[in-house]
Amino acid sequence: MEIVRSVAEAKELARAWRAAGLSVGLVPTMGYLHEGHESLMDAARAACDKVIVSVFVNPIQFGPDEDFDSYPRDLHRDVAICEAHGADAVFHPSVEDMYPAGFSTFVEVEGLTDALCGASRPGHFRGVCTVVSKLFNIVQPHRAFFGQKDAQQLAVIKRMVADLNMDVQVVGCPIVREADGLAKSSRNTYLDPQERQAALVLSRAIRAAEQAVCDGQHDAACVRAIIEGTIAAEPLACIDYVQVVDGLTMQPVKTIEDSVLVAIAVRIGTTRLIDNFIFEGEPTCS
Numbered sequence: 001m002e003i004v005r006s007v008a009e010a011k012e013l014a015r016a017w018r019a020a021g022l023s024v025g026l027v028p029t030m031g032y033l034h035e036g037h038e039s040l041m042d043a044a045r046a047a048c049d050k051v052i053v054s055v056f057v058n059p060i061q062f063g064p065d066e067d068f069d070s071y072p073r074d075l076h077r078d079v080a081i082c083e084a085h086g087a088d089a090v091f092h093p094s095v096e097d098m099y100p101a102g103f104s105t106f107v108e109v110e111g112l113t114d115a116l117c118g119a120s121r122p123g124h125f126r127g128v129c130t131v132v133s134k135l136f137n138i139v140q141p142h143r144a145f146f147g148q149k150d151a152q153q154l155a156v157i158k159r160m161v162a163d164l165n166m167d168v169q170v171v172g173c174p175i176v177r178e179a180d181g182l183a184k185s186s187r188n189t190y191l192d193p194q195e196r197q198a199a200l201v202l203s204r205a206i207r208a209a210e211q212a213v214c215d216g217q218h219d220a221a222c223v224r225a226i227i228e229g230t231i232a233a234e235p236l237a238c239i240d241y242v243q244v245v246d247g248l249t250m251q252p253v254k255t256i257e258d259s260v261l262v263a264i265a266v267r268i269g270t271t272r273l274i275d276n277f278i279f280e281g282e283p284t285c286s
């Protein structure tokens, strides 16, 4: 497996793959890899001839008071995980190579970035769309793999790819959870044991909401109330948002029908965690 540290090298490697007629899969990450990332690599491995995993903590998607400096990093461990999951290359560029002096072009998706995480984290999706556009231009992958855990991000990237006629297939992959339900996240490492226990309230609330919808409760306000009630019972939890929205536009809905996203963001102490489920219609209920 190759470790590629410059934009120029990554371009050259991917160009050679494409020239050889090989399909290329890209898995964009911020590193500190876990089983959620591994599932994306496995999906890429199954669908593409060559798999490249980017490991880049992207400064421009963090707000000034957010955790860019403290975000967990361990390239050595990440490389071992990528190798074990059959990646062909890890792309780990420097901030200076990605954003050299004079950098001044940004990609902004309007409308569906106004709500949910976009409302709580101004500028976040502008940073995400800019870095993902750069990665797409550098690697020119046939397919790129993203987690449903970041449901709004997935919708925003799909919109961007369609709007800008980008020649890449965006593949969404299901949320991977710990055995007790907590959605895997690099930020889970911030939680102390008491907070780790309290964080279970997110998946508990999501499960309760999903069950209610599958049992026939299709009123968005009632489903939100179920989630809010569950979270209110956990003293260490503080709601950032609880939203029931159309899965494509991120606009609030009153009635839960097909392709509705139920999404939450909750602070446990100083750690902000997210979780969600998508209701695709009765047949998907177990």
Ligand code: AMP
Pocket (backbone or CB within 6 Å): 028, 029, 030, 031, 035, 036, 037, 039, 040, 145, 146, 147, 148, 149, 150, 173, 174, 175, 176, 177, 183, 184, 185, 186
């Ligand atoms: P991150 O490194 O947190 O920026 O995430 C990189 C990619 O992994 C994104 O597409 C995430 O949606 C995806 N991802 C993160 N956590 C999970 C998870 N628990 N299950 C599935 N995908 C995930």
